[in-house]
Amino acid sequence: GAGVSQTPSNKVTEKGKYVELRCDPISGHTALYWYRQSLGQGPEFLIYFQGTGAADDSGLPNDRFFAVRPEGSVSTLKIQRTERGDSAVYLCASSSGVGEQFFGPGTRLTVL
């Protein structure tokens, strides 16, 4: 069956610009997670959705980062006024309840 998909696969932007990253989870998975992975590091938790609501956004680095999941399926991670330090791979994962998390291929964000 289809896994987690993420678009775009690569995004290059300029400092100060706004970007949106999209995640389409595995069909039927109610839980959705965003992680960020810097070079040579493991993924770091950003935010967790159960259904439509953000149950835990404690990993978001600051208020420039925001995520939504309006219909309980697709999620969008939004970053305002991007900075060079935001450059990383943004990973989305989904799970059925609190089970194993299945990851998408990631979006590589480069801020020039």
Added chain:
Amino acid sequence: EDQVTQSPEALRLQEGESSSLNCSYTVSGLRGLFWYRQDPGKGPEFLFTLYSAGEEKEKERLKATLTKKESFLHITAPKPEDSATYLCAVRHSGGSNYKLTFGKGTLLTVNP
């Protein structure tokens, strides 16, 4: 705060040369230890979940084991296609028990 330390950072093996990767963890009430494989430019691919000390799981040339303080990923007679970064993650019981805390990974290279 949960902590995960993986060693070695990098491991180079000859084809057929068995070895083990280590994952040491500190967590307040383990509610799952997870192993993932990550190929360059891809998202983490789920391999195993272990829940209690003494538990073992196998898949092809890989076997994961768990004690109260660490987990090992044993690779028997590896092949070049086993080359990847192997990530370990933990999930704790109690609040925010959906969040995975990852180690930095072990980069495994298997030479033909």
